[in-house]
Amino acid sequence: QVQLVQSGAEVKKPGSSVMVSCKASGDTFNKYVFNWVRQAPGQGLEWMGRIIPILAVTDYAQILQGRVTITADKSTSTAFMELSALRSEDTAVYYCARGDNSMAPFDHWGQGTLVTVSS
Amino acid sequence: DIQMTQSPSTLSASVGDRVTITCRASQSIGIWLAWYQQKPGRAPKLLISKASTLESGVTSRFSGSGSGTEFTLTISSLQPDDFATYYCQQYKSYLSFGQGTKLEIK
Numbered sequence: 001q002v003q004l005v006q007s008g009a010e011v012k013k014p015g016s017s018v019m020v021s022c023k024a025s026g027d028t029f030n031k032y033v034f035n036w037v038r039q040a041p042g043q044g045l046e047w048m049g050r051i052i053p054i055l056a057v058t059d060y061a062q063i064l065q066g067r068v069t070i071t072a073d074k075s076t077s078t079a080f081m082e083l084s085a086l087r088s089e090d091t092a093v094y095y096c097a098r099g100d101n102s103m104a105p106f107d108h109w110g111q112g113t114l115v116t117v118s119s
Numbered sequence: 120d121i122q123m124t125q126s127p128s129t130l131s132a133s134v135g136d137r138v139t140i141t142c143r144a145s146q147s148i149g150i151w152l153a154w155y156q157q158k159p160g161r162a163p164k165l166l167i168s169k170a171s172t173l174e175s176g177v178t179s180r181f182s183g184s185g186s187g188t189e190f191t192l193t194i195s196s197l198q199p200d201d202f203a204t205y206y207c208q209q210y211k212s213y214l215s216f217g218q219g220t221k222l223e224i225k
Contacts, residue, residue, distance in 0.1 A: 035214070045155075045163065045206055047214040059213060062120065095162055105153035105210055107174070109162035 002026040004096050004110035011116045017084040020113045022096030029077035030054040033099040035106060036070060036081040038092040048094075051079060052102065059102075086117045121145055121209050125217035131225040136197045140220045142190045142207035151211035154183055154192045157219075158203045167192065194222075 007021040022034065035050040049060035053072040060068055069082045079096055094113045097106035122145040132138050142152065150170040155163035165174050167183040170190055180201070182193045194201055202224050207217040 037216075044219045045157075045208075045216040047216065050214075061213070097162075099210075103151065103210055105165055105168045105208060106155075106163075107165050109164075112162055 002098070002108045004098060004108055006094075006096060006110040006113045009114040009116070011118065012086050014087055014117055014119055016086050017082060018086060018115050019080055019082040020094050020096075020115070022079045022081075022110050024077045024079070024098070029072075029074060031100075033102055033104070034070075034072065034079040035097045035099060036068075036079075037095045037097055037106075038090075039095070039112075040089070040092040043092075046092075048081065050099075050102070053079070083115075086115075088117050091115065091117045121148060121212055121215050123207055123209055123215050123217040125205075125207055125220050127220060128218065129221045129223060131223045132197055133225045134197055134199060137193065137195050138197060138222065139194075140192045140205055140207075140222075142185075142192070142217050144188045144190075144209055147187045148209045148211040150186050151209055152183075152185070152190050153208045153210065154181075155206045155208065156201075156203045157206065163206060197222075199224075 003025045005023045010018050012018050036048040049070050051058045051070045051072050071080045096110040098108040124143045126141050152170045154167040157163040171183045180195050204219050204221045206219050
């Protein structure tokens with residue numbers, strides 16, 4: 001069955017960067033779109049961006065433009081999200097989520113990765 | 120950017136009740152709308168896509184309707200497992216979520 005397994009929790013200092021990985025199994029990696037969504041404590045869901053691995057095309061939420069970079073390694077079926085210039089407001093659970101294409105909702109999600117930004 | 124607004128933010132109901140959650144888009148999104156259920160400490164689960172298409176394995180107590188800018192999620196005969204937070208999501212132009220509706224036990 002399809003599984004998205006994310007890397008473990010991180011604690012980071014303000015101003016630093018964090019990279020979260022999402023390894024996919026159970027289906028052909030290149031067929032899908034991989035999105036990143038975050039959720040601050042007690043808050044709602046915020047879409048951050050996506051990558052279409054087969055095209056190496058990315059889109060980012062305007063509010064995060066310049067700070068977020070999404071990449072994919074097709075050889076290991078892994079998507080990555082790097083967020084730079086971290087601030088306390090970036091403390092959140094970060095999820096990867098798969099869509100069939102760029103006009104599709106997310107049918108599979110990773111388990112989430114807690115990133116805590118604290119001095 | 121397309122803004123999604125859900126109402127109410129919190130909904131108190133009892134087992135067996137029928138409840139409706141509304142989601143409005145700031146511009147027309149056709150039927151490119153999904154509904155998710157999220158329980159504490161868990162990733163969201165896709166319930167409905169294309170405004171009214173129930174995902175495989177999702178109970179028929181959930182139903183969705185609407186098009187354009189106004190959409191609803193209805194849960195008939197609430198069960199204990201249904202108490203959770205629900206989010207709408209548009210995927211017509213990039214992606215955006217509503218702020219969520221927390222369904223609580225009355």
